[in-house]
Amino acid sequence: MSQSKLTELTWREVRRAGEQGIALVPIGSQEQHAGHLPMGTDTLLVETAVDRALEILDRETSAPQVVRLPALPFGHSPHHLFAAAVSLSAATLGAVLDDILDSLVTSGYRRVMVVNGHGGNDEIMRLAVKRFALRARVTVAACSYWTLTDGDGAGGEEAGRPEVTPGHAGWFETSLMLAAHPALVRTPVPARTPVEPPPLFDNPPHPGLTVERHGEWQRVGGSTDDASGADADRGGRLLEDRARGLARAIRAFDTASRSPR
Template sequence: MSQSRLTELTWREVRRAGERGIALLPIGSQEQHAGHLPMGTDTLLVEEVVDRALDLLDREAPGASEGTGAPVPEIVRLPALPFGHSPHHLFAAAVSLSAATLGAVLDDVLDSLVTSGYHRIMVVNGHGGNDEIMRLAVKRFALRARVTVAACSYWTLTAGGDDAGRPDVTPGHAGWFETSLMLAAHPGLVRTPVPARTPVEPPPLFDRPPHPGLTVERHGEWERVDGSTDDASGADADRGGRLLDDRARGLARAIRAFDAASR
């Protein structure tokens, strides 16, 4: 695979790569992650998954994808967009874009890439509050520009292995899943020991709706649960490493599939 970082390319190299390559944009956030994880957790984790996925593709035999003989995609990795839609975390601390602003930023970035010669773009998200906005931005942009755009949130892509995680707390927020991943990827940034989460009554509704299919938001929930969705005290670095590898393999497969479908 030919893998490049946009920041390190000349404009002529950017143009050449755009003729056949895929521009890949990670997006994250800067927001509270309880008392034990840093503000940039979402950005750090999406970058980690993206970089591991690109390393996996790089290790493939030149010119072949999983032995199929299909070309391996050329990827140009953009710098991660570090800010997302995080008004629900402003009770503590966050740097948040409004939904309209984040949509406009994504639209401008996509438009810039198309103008610079790219016709295939993939957005990989690391923050739950960005997901709906990202998907709407991608859908709207493809209606008006001759481009093929894909979007995903990294935690939804698994390789189907035995260690896909705990669905009951995945992805959660500042809980077992994210803390395990951070212990594997950036252990020096995790404040330890990680305290046990104190249960609250009544339980929050944002991630446990009272009926399947409902989206429920209740005022003041995030502050009431002290900024996390579940108990992170049992987080495990080894498990986190396996979870990161699983998501990276899933993303690598998604990139290959997008490449094959959009040539």
């Protein structure tokens, strides 16, 4: 088996794996997900996507060596504190990622991939890896799992509804949770009541604008779109599509960054 969990390795095994392997760091959040999904939805989904991607790779010939770290369960979620969240400031999350990357390099790793499960982490994560690569001899990659699709025929229909992907506590995340952790979804999932004026965070008045208006999340009840039509079967296909996409991304990163033996 070419994939290992850092938690289960000895320090000598960690050192040996770092010589040619990739350290994979999932990051998530603990935050409100409306009334029907658990606080840890983002962490649970990124863990599922990562583990399924590694299972796919492990079935391949000459799979890349990957050491999976425990998921960082906290992220940048100040916009969800109106209900409940455990949030790190942007500066703190950046510093935590910097310390994790620095620890991995000190432990012998020269290739690290960060896989994100929460929208509020995305920009901070990307800045952290860019900044770190400027000062350390390391090759670092970053992605959010929902952006990666298989791109192989099924990706058309299974890429999901782009207008609500990933959204928050809406159709996409609820479908994935119904497939991955159905016991944690509170059912029946209520329909989302439209509000006027419509929120601007996911529907800006002009392409290219990022717009935030005070109090939007409270007005929409903590979700971006209607989750009442979420479907476990569709969620399973969407999740498998993302896992295959992530597996391809890990393979591509391995090929592009591998040092000659």
